[in-house]
Structures are given as C-alpha cells and as structure tokens.
Amino acid sequence: MTFTLLQERTIPEIASTAKLYRHDKTGARILSVLNNDENKVFGITFRTPPQSSNGIAHIMEHSVLCGSRKYPVKEPFVELIKGSLNTFLNAFTYPDKTCYPVATTNLKDFYNLIDVYLDAVLYPLIPEHTLQQEGWHYELENPDDPLVFKGVVFNEMKGALSSPDDLLGELSQQSLYPDTPYGLNSGGDPAIIPDLSYAEFKNFHETYYHPSNAYIYFYGDDPEPERLRILDEWLNAFEQKDVRSSLPLQPHWTAPKRIVQPYDSGDSDDAKAYITVNWLMPESTDPETTLSLSILSHILLATPASPLKKALLDSGLGEDVTGGYQEELRQGFFSAGMKGVQRGDLEKVENVIQTTLAKLARNGLDPETVAASINTIEFHLREQNTGRFPRGLFLMLNALTPWLYDADPLAGLAFEAPFKAVKNQAPGYFAGLIQKHLLDNPHKTTLHLIPDPGEGQRKEAAEAERLAQVKAQMTPKQIQKLIADVETLKLRQETPDSPEALATIPALKISDIDPKIKTIPIEIGQLGGAKLLTHDLPTNGILYLDLGFDLHPLPAELLPFIGLFGRVLLQMGTTTQDYVALTQRIGKSTGGIRPATLTATIRESRDSALYFFLRGKATTDKAQELLDILKDVLLSAKLDNRERFKQIVLEEKAGAEAGLIPGGHIVVKNRLSARFSEADWAAEQISGLENLFFLRKLAEEIDKDWSAVLGKLETLRRLLVNRAAMIVNVTLDSASLATLHPALAALIEAIPVESRKSNVKPAFDFRPSTKNEGLTIPAQVNYVGKGANLYALGYEPDGSVNVIRNYLGTTWLWEKVRVQGGAYGGFSTFDMTSGTFSFLSYRDPNVLATLENYDNTVKFLRDLELSESELTKTIIGTIGELDAYLLPDAKGWTSLVRHLTHYTDDIRQQIRDEVLSASVTDFKRFAEILAMVAEKGEVVVLGSADAIEKANKEREGLLDVKKVM
Numbered sequence: 001m002t003f004t005l006l007q008e009r010t011i012p013e014i015a016s017t018a019k020l021y022r023h024d025k026t027g028a029r030i031l032s033v034l035n036n037d038e039n040k041v042f043g044i045t046f047r048t049p050p051q052s053s054n055g056i057a058h059i060m061e062h063s064v065l066c067g068s069r070k071y072p073v074k075e076p077f078v079e080l081i082k083g084s085l086n087t088f089l090n091a092f093t094y095p096d097k098t099c100y101p102v103a104t105t106n107l108k109d110f111y112n113l114i115d116v117y118l119d120a121v122l123y124p125l126i127p128e129h130t131l132q133q134e135g136w137h138y139e140l141e142n143p144d145d146p147l148v149f150k151g152v153v154f155n156e157m158k159g160a161l162s163s164p165d166d167l168l169g170e171l172s173q174q175s176l177y178p179d180t181p182y183g184l185n186s187g188g189d190p191a192i193i194p195d196l197s198y199a200e201f202k203n204f205h206e207t208y209y210h211p212s213n214a215y216i217y218f219y220g221d222d223p224e225p226e227r228l229r230i231l232d233e234w235l236n237a238f239e240q241k242d243v244r245s246s247l248p249l250q251p252h253w254t255a256p257k258r259i260v261q262p263y264d265s266g267d268s269d270d271a272k273a274y275i276t277v278n279w280l281m282p283e284s285t286d287p288e289t290t291l292s293l294s295i296l297s298h299i300l301l302a303t304p305a306s307p308l309k310k311a312l313l314d315s316g317l318g319e320d321v322t323g324g325y326q327e328e329l330r331q332g333f334f335s336a337g338m339k340g341v342q343r344g345d346l347e348k349v350e351n352v353i354q355t356t357l358a359k360l361a362r363n364g365l366d367p368e369t370v371a372a373s374i375n376t377i378e379f380h381l382r383e384q385n386t387g388r389f390p391r392g393l394f395l396m397l398n399a400l401t402p403w404l405y406d407a408d409p410l411a412g413l414a415f416e417a418p419f420k421a422v423k424n425q426a427p428g429y430f431a432g433l434i435q436k437h438l439l440d441n442p443h444k445t446t447l448h449l450i451p452d453p454g455e456g457q458r459k460e461a462a463e464a465e466r467l468a469q470v471k472a473q474m475t476p477k478q479i480q481k482l483i484a485d486v487e488t489l490k491l492r493q494e495t496p497d498s499p500e501a502l503a504t505i506p507a508l509k510i511s512d513i514d515p516k517i518k519t520i521p522i523e524i525g526q527l528g529g530a531k532l533l534t535h536d537l538p539t540n541g542i543l544y545l546d547l548g549f550d551l552h553p554l555p556a557e558l559l560p561f562i563g564l565f566g567r568v569l570l571q572m573g574t575t576t577q578d579y580v581a582l583t584q585r586i587g588k589s590t591g592g593i594r595p596a597t598l599t600a601t602i603r604e605s606r607d608s609a610l611y612f613f614l615r616g617k618a619t620t621d622k623a624q625e626l627l628d629i630l631k632d633v634l635l636s637a638k639l640d641n642r643e644r645f646k647q648i649v650l651e652e653k654a655g656a657e658a659g660l661i662p663g664g665h666i667v668v669k670n671r672l673s674a675r676f677s678e679a680d681w682a683a684e685q686i687s688g689l690e691n692l693f694f695l696r697k698l699a700e701e702i703d704k705d706w707s708a709v710l711g712k713l714e715t716l717r718r719l720l721v722n723r724a725a726m727i728v729n730v731t732l733d734s735a736s737l738a739t740l741h742p743a744l745a746a747l748i749e750a751i752p753v754e755s756r757k758s759n760v761k762p763a764f765d766f767r768p769s770t771k772n773e774g775l776t777i778p779a780q781v782n783y784v785g786k787g788a789n790l791y792a793l794g795y796e797p798d799g800s801v802n803v804i805r806n807y808l809g810t811t812w813l814w815e816k817v818r819v820q821g822g823a824y825g826g827f828s829t830f831d832m833t834s835g836t837f838s839f840l841s842y843r844d845p846n847v848l849a850t851l852e853n854y855d856n857t858v859k860f861l862r863d864l865e866l867s868e869s870e871l872t873k874t875i876i877g878t879i880g881e882l883d884a885y886l887l888p889d890a891k892g893w894t895s896l897v898r899h900l901t902h903y904t905d906d907i908r909q910q911i912r913d914e915v916l917s918a919s920v921t922d923f924k925r926f927a928e929i930l931a932m933v934a935e936k937g938e939v940v941v942l943g944s945a946d947a948i949e950k951a952n953k954e955r956e957g958l959l960d961v962k963k964v965m
C-alpha cells in the first residue's frame with residue numbers, strides 16, 4: 001500500500017464522498033473529494049508560520065512560481081495564465097499557511113496545471129535574484145543617486161498598509177497574539193522586509209515545503225485512481241521528515257490591554273479615528289463552536305437589524321461599523337468597532353459596545369433576529385454559491401481550518417449535524433455565548449487607530465535614513481558592484497525565455513478547444529406590460545429573480561442617488577414595518593435581496609443600457625414571500641426617516657473612501673472610461689469617484705435642507721418604479737417557473753405605469769472633462785491609467801483584440817510595469833461594446849515611467865516576433881477567459897446583460913472565430929491603433945501628492961491636481 005485510507009464518508013449536504021489518506025512513505029496528508037462537479041480543484045498547502053514580519057512566507061509564495069526544475073522559465077505561473085483554460089489559478093499566504101490552488105473544467109488542462117504547480121512548490125529554482133525581484137533589493141543607476149528599495153512584495157505591502165482599513169484589520173488581529181506567529185504580519189511589513197536574507201529565505205523553503213508538511217486536496221469529477229497515481233509519483237522522491245510547524249496556543253490573559261497606533265492621514269484636517277475591541281476566541285477545531293460564533297457574529301453585526309451594529313450607528317459616534325468573527329486561525333478572534341470617529345469619542349464607542357453587549361446578555365436577543373440569521377446562514381450553506389470562486393476551492397478552505405490544527409478536515413465540510421445541533425439549542429443560547437466569550441473574557445484588546453499627518457513622512461524619512469546609512473557604509477567599489485548587479489537583474493528580466501524553455505510548459509492544442517460558443521437558454525416575452533426574460537436552468541430548487549428599471553427617465557441630477565437607492569428601499573422600512581422588522585423578514589424567508597446597477601453600452605450604437613435592479617433569491621416554497629417583500633419595498637418603502645438615511649449615506653461614504661486604496665485601479669478605470677461613453681459616465685455618477693464627492697455633499701445637505709433631499713428621493717421613486725420601464729429576469733427550471741407564473745404576474749401588475757414613448761430614450765447630456773487628472777490620496781503607491789476610445793480612433797472591432805490584450809498583460813506590461821517597475825500589477829482593459837481601451841497599473845511606485853511603458857507598447861508590438869506556439873498559447877488563454885465558469889444565477893444574469901446590450905450569440909460566435917484565427921498581422925495592425933492612443937490618450941493618476949507633484953515638475957502641467965482625501 002502506498003496510501004493508507006484513514007477515513008471515508010459520504011457527505012450528502014455537499015453531494016460528495018470524501019476520503020482522507022496518508023501517504024505512507026512521507027506522511028503527506030491527502031483529502032480526496034469525489035462528486036460530479038466539472039469545475040475540478042487541486043490544491044497543495046503547507047503550514048508556514050512566520051518568525052518575523054519580514055514577509056518570508058509571502059515572498060516565497062511569489063517566488064516558487066518563478067521557475068522550477070522541469071519548467072526553467074522566468075515565470076511558469078504567467079505562462080499558465082497566458083495559455084490555459086483555468087477557472088482559477090493563484091496562490092495565497094495566510095498568517096499560518098500558504099495555499100497553491102488551481103481549477104479548470106478541462107481534464108487535460110487540470111493535469112497540466114497540477115504538474116506545473118507541484119514542480120513549483122517541490123522543486124523551485126529560487127535563486128537570489130528571485131528574492132530580489134519578488135521580495136526586495138537596492139536599486140541604483142548612478143553613483144550619486146540615493147539608494148531606493150524595489151521589489152514586488154515590498155510594494156504590494158506598502159500599498160496594503162497604506163489603507164487604514166487594512167491596517168486596522170491587521171493590527172486588530174496582531175494585538176491579541178503577542179506570543180504566537182499571529183502577532184506578526186505574514187504579508188510583510190515594508191520596514192522589516194529588507195531584513196530578510198537569502199540564506200534565511202532558502203532555509204524557509206527547505207524547512208516547510210516538504211510532503212511531510214503538506215495538505216493536498218482534490219475535488220471534482222476526475223477519476224480517483226489517477227489522483228493517487230500522480231501523487232505517488234511526486235511524493236515518492238521524498239523521505240519522511242519531522243517538520244515542526246504546529247501553531248502554538250496563545251496563553252490566556254487575566255486582564256485586557258489597550259493599544260494606540262497612528263496611521264498616515266495625509267494633510268487632511270478632518271481625518272477621523274478608528275476603534276476596534278477584540279476578543280480571543282476558543283480553538284477553531286470544533287465545528288459546532290465555530291458555526292455558533294459565525295451565527296453570533298451575523299446576529300450582532302451583519303444586517304441593519306443587528307443589535308450591536310444598530311446601537312453603534314444610532315449613537316452617531318462614527319460613520320460605519322466594522323468587525324466580525326475570524327475563524328481561519330488556530331484560535332480565532334472576534335472584533336467590533338467603528339470607523340470615522342472623532343478622537344474624543346473613541347471611549348464612548350467602546351462604552352456603547354460594552355453596554356450593548358451587557359444588555360443583550362442580560363435581556364436576551366430578539367428571537368426574530370436570531371431566526372433570520374440562522375436562516376440566512378443555512379441558505380448560504382445549502383446554496384454553496386461561491387460566485388466566480390470555484391465551489392471546490394471554497395470547500396478546501398473550509399476543510400483546512402480544522403485540518404491545519406490536526407483535527408478532522410471532514411468536519412469542515414459536513415455542516416448538517418453541527419447546524420442541527422446549533423438550531424436545537426435552547427433559547428438564550430446566543431445570549432449565553434455573548435456572556436461567556438465576550439463579557440467574561442479578559443483576553444481582550446482595545447485598539448485606537450489615530451490619524452497622524454506626520455506618519456507617512458516619518459515612515460519615508462526612516463526609510464530614507466536607513467538607505468542613506470547603508471550607502472554611507474559602502475565603498476566606491478561596492479557601489480559600482482551594486483550598479484552592475486542592478487544592471488544584471490534588469491538584463492535578466494529583459495531577456496526573453498528561450499523557445500526550448502518555453503516549450504517545456506505543457507499546453508493544450510487548438511484542437512482541444514471547442515470552436516463553438518457556450519450558450520445560455522433564454523426566452524423573451526412580456527408579462528403584464530413588462531419585459532420578461534426566463535432562463536430554464538436547474539437551480540437546485542432556488543428561484544433567482546432580478547427586477548430591473550430603466551434609468552433613462554431620470555434627470556441627470558438624480559442619477560447619483562441610484563448608488564444608494566437599493567439600500568433606501570431595503571433598509572429604511574416600509575409604511576407597515578420598521579426597518580428592523582423588514583430586515584428580519586428578508587432574512588427569515590429569502591436568501592437575500594441586493595441592489596445592482598447595469599451600465600453598459602449597447603453594441604453598435606451610442607445608446608446605453610442603464611438599469612437599476614433588485615436581485616432576490618429564495619427557495620421555491622418561499623417564492624411568494626420573496627415576491628411580497630419586493631412588492632412592499634418597491635411600493636411602500638418609507639423614505640422620510642432622516643436619521644436612518646443619514647446613517648446609510650455616511651456608511652456609503654466611508655465604504656467608498658475605504659475602497660480607494662484597495663481598488664485604486666478600478667477608480668482610475670471608471671474615471672477614464674466616463675470620458676468616452678454615456679454608460680460609463682453614468683457609472684461614474686452612480687459608483688465612481690464622482691459619487692463619493694456627491695455623498696460628501698449629500699451628508700451636509702441632509703442636515704441643511706432635509707425636505708429638498710426627501711423631495712428628490714420621492715421623485716426618484718416615482719420616475720423609476722414604472723412598469724413600462726421594467727424588465728423581469730427569472731432563472732429557474734421551467735416546471736417551477738410555470739407554477740410561479742401567476743404570482744409573478746400579480747407582482748408586475750401591482751407596479752404603477754407611467755407611460756412614455758418606449759423607443760425614444762433621452763440621452764444624458766454628458767460633457768466630461770478632457771484634462772488629464774492627478775487625484776491625490778494619502779498612500780505610498782500610485783494607480784496610473786491612460787486610455788482612449790478606439791472606435792473613435794477608427795478601429796474596427798475584432799475579436800483578436802482580446803488575444804492581444806491577454807498577450808500584453810502577460811508579457812510587455814507584466815515585465816515592464818510589474819517585474820521591472822516594481823508595481824504589483826500592470827494590465828489593459830477593453831470594452832468591446834463601447835470601444836474604450838485603458839492601460840492600468842496597480843500599487844505602482846512610478847508615474848511617468850509607467851506612462852512611458854504604456855506608450856512603448858507600440859514599439860513592442862511593431863518589433864514583435866511571435867512564434868506559432870506562443871500565439872496558440874495566448875489564444876487558448878483568451879478562450880479560457882471567454883468561457884468563464886458560471887453558476888446558474890450568474891448564467892441568468894449574463895444572458896440578461898447580453899440581451900440588453902445586443903450581444904447576440906451570432907456576434908459572440910464571430911468574436912470566438914476571430915479569437916481562434918488571430919494572427920501576427922492583427923498584432924501589427926493593433927500597434928498602429930495604440931500609436932494613436934500614445935498620442936491622443938487621456939491620463940488619470942490616483943496616488944500620493946508627492947508622486948503627482950514630481951510628475952508635474954518633470955512634465956509641466958501634465959496633470960490637473962485634485963485632492964480626494
């Protein structure tokens with residue numbers, strides 16, 4: 001026997017059989033999950049507790065994917081991204097583990113991906129220059145220049161820690177575990193990353209990346225014998241090894257602690273403080289306990305009916321509530337706090353948390369709120385709707401929580417029994433958990449994160465000082481050597497892989513690809529005067545219903561309200577129910593209702609599809625209740641609760657501000673695109689930076705002139721909720737749909753009709769700025785965008801553009817902007833319907849150098865010699881993107897969007913044909929279009945004031961500066 005079967009169990013709730021094995025020779029642990037899901041998943045995980053905040057585990061995660069024994073190319077990972085049909089391909093570093101998962105629906109692709117990943121983790125090359133590139137190195141071009149630090153993770157973490165929200169989460173966790181690896185930053189602290197030596201780095205791999213420390217996972221419809229055969233082939237080369245990677249337990253405290261930390265608030269005078277209160281939780285190995293704490297967290301903090309969230313918002317002390325239960329650690333933690341608090345009010349917030357919890361423990365929880373939270377969590381567990389994230393990967397992460405701490409991984413998958421146990425608990429159970437785990441728990445911290453305009457400069461000064469000292473101690477000879485080393489690193493990065501090396505990467509052939517597009521069933525009809533689209537798909541007994549309303553009847557000044565309007569309808573109550581009761585009702589009988597907007601250009605027109613949606617789901621036996629709730633909120637939502645509306649506006653504002661740094665590239669993309677089409681202009685008003693400016697003004701207007709605001713909300717509802725402008729999208733099997741039909745018709749007929757000429761859509765009169773913009777935020781990184789509308793430049797739409805974009809993102813832009821430039825990412829986007837093309841960078845230390853790299857794409861394409869195999873690979877990767885794996889609700893939505901934008905199956909087939917037949921000529925032709933982008937494209941940069949000022953000094957007047965934060 002090569003493998004010993006330790007456990008085998010059928011788990012009906014995930015429609016799978018799970019088998020747990022041990023590899024006899026090495027002790028490697030294997031979890032093999034068998035079912036009929038075609039979206040297969042493989043993952044290998046190592047326990048990698050760090051010993052310092054030098055980012056070693058994170059840098060290793062990046063580095064093993066930069067070349068291995070069988071695949072000696074610069075970045076096998078990128079070659080896979082370029083040329084596989086994967087539905088997921090990435091790696092992640094946690095505070096105690098590093099995971100390498102892959103997913104695909106194509107079996108041959110699956111084995112290819114596994115082979116490259118196993119070779120990467122077990123036999124990486126990881127030479128010193130990989131640490132330099134992915135981790136950190138000194139950069140110097142001229143002997144007289146100051147030294148600077150460069151490196152992908154170095155910059156990635158500078159970006160991550162520039163966001164006060166991310167910093168708050170990180171410090172909240174660290175505060176509770178001073179005696180374990182959880183007290184460190186596993187991603188890496190940029191102030192400590194440069195302490196990492198190559199010897200330590202190599203040693204880390206030798207210690208932890210061994211089969212005896214591995215947790216291997218298979219999931220899906222691939223044959224099991226082959227799983228074991230493949231693994232044995234890989235694992236057999238190793239001997240059993242004693243790897244000491246267990247996570248120690250944090251000893252319990254007898255008294256709470258208080259921590260105050262500054263964050264970089266830029267020069268903003270009104271920057272506010274953050275607070276969290278954090279408690280250590282019991283070990284995460286008992287499924288009943290972790291499930292109970294997850295439900296408790298949902299009860300207390302997840303919805304507008306949640307008593308702790310409500311008490312905090314009602315206190316008016318801050319803009320938004322934060323916190324929840326984090327279970328993916330050996331001992332999890334629970335956190336509750338507020339953002340956007342005046343410094344003098346921090347203690348008051350803590351007091352609200354304490355008194356609210358005490359009151360809840362004493363008087364008990366509202367049984368309706370408890371029932372709603374239990375139903376919501378049960379719905380999600382049964383639906384297993386993980387969106388774009390493969391279901392099998394979600395389950396892998398669930399299994400890893402107990403598995404990593406030497407408990408039963410199957411306990412992380414089988415939720416039926418613990419769920420039943422929790423549901424059968426006596427009333428008062430959750431109030432008892434509050435008493436036991438929060439109020440009576442002395443292992444607690446209070447963290448204050450205080451705005452400090454000097455913090456950013458202090459960090460920069462400390463870094464500059466450190467670099468100056470290093471340089472001062474270098475002899476001229478050493479300086480010359482460093483310059484030469486940097487040169488060598490650059491040269492190595494610029495030298496392409498040899499065709500022989502590239503040929504080692506396993507690839508599919510064009511003949512492995514289905515030449516035909518995948519279609520989604522759609523039936524187009526009318527019901528009660530509204531447009532009705534139905535998608536006959538098996539949904540496992542769940543109704544997915546989208547109700548949409550055309551935005552064109554709105555005056556432009558009301559558009560920005562759309563970003564809030566869903567919450568207005570769903571979270572302010574109705575004329576018969578207050579918002580707490582309404583929230584409980586939604587939670588108790590549905591899988592949730594959420595607002596969405598669609599802003600897309602209609603193909604081959606200048607028109608756009610602009611819609612506001614409410615998207616609901618429920619099991620079919622509760623479909624009537626879902627319809628009743630939708631009717632109530634659309635017809636009788638209560639709009640005149642000023643206090644509640646202000647809470648929503650402040651939460652939205654805080655959310656938009658918190659999203660600026662993590663989503664800076666999206667902010668830039670939306671801002672750029674808004675210049676070129678009505679649809680994207682509308683999106684900017686509804687959800688872009690323009691919306692943030694709107695929310696700030698609105699918050700003041702509520703105080704100054706509430707009746708004017710209320711008047712606008714009422715007008716908005718009257719114009720929007722209109723049967724003549726309504727579209728209904730249903731995803732459900734046809735038999736269930738037939739039963740539902742009369743109830744649906746009744747709902748539609750209840751919606752008022754405001755007639756208008758349906759074919760004449762008044763276009764919005766949008767005149768966006770054409771000036772290049774420099775938008776400043778307190779961050780140590782930038783997001784650089786340059787774009788243009790290609791159709792306006794004379795480009796004829798052709799599917800080959802997708803292939804070219806995919807190629808640029810994995811070659812020129814990857815190498816120039818990320819590998820050499822030190823940004824975390826560099827890529828381009830193209831909207832086939834509007835024609836808008838943008839270059840974008842993510843967490844970028846540069847501005848002008850990146851713009852130059854964008855412009856030089858032209859030369860890169862003009863000089864390009866593309867081999868047949870490279871072209872094929874890129875085509876396959878592009879097909880992988882077009883064939884994204886979709887769950888039933890996503891299929892129904894995608895089909896709706898295609899219908900509304902006239903993206904027919906004929907056009908899709910034509911684009912697929914064009915992708916499959918893309919040639920070098922297409923690349924050359926595209927170079928000439930990009931030459932026009934280089935010349936005429938517009939620029940938007942979001943980033944630090946220093947970087948933007950510096951760019952404006954070098955290229956005078958390039959950017960119109962606007963302060964965002």
Ligand SMILES: [Zn+2]
Pocket residue numbers: 058062153156
């Ligand atoms: Zn990373």
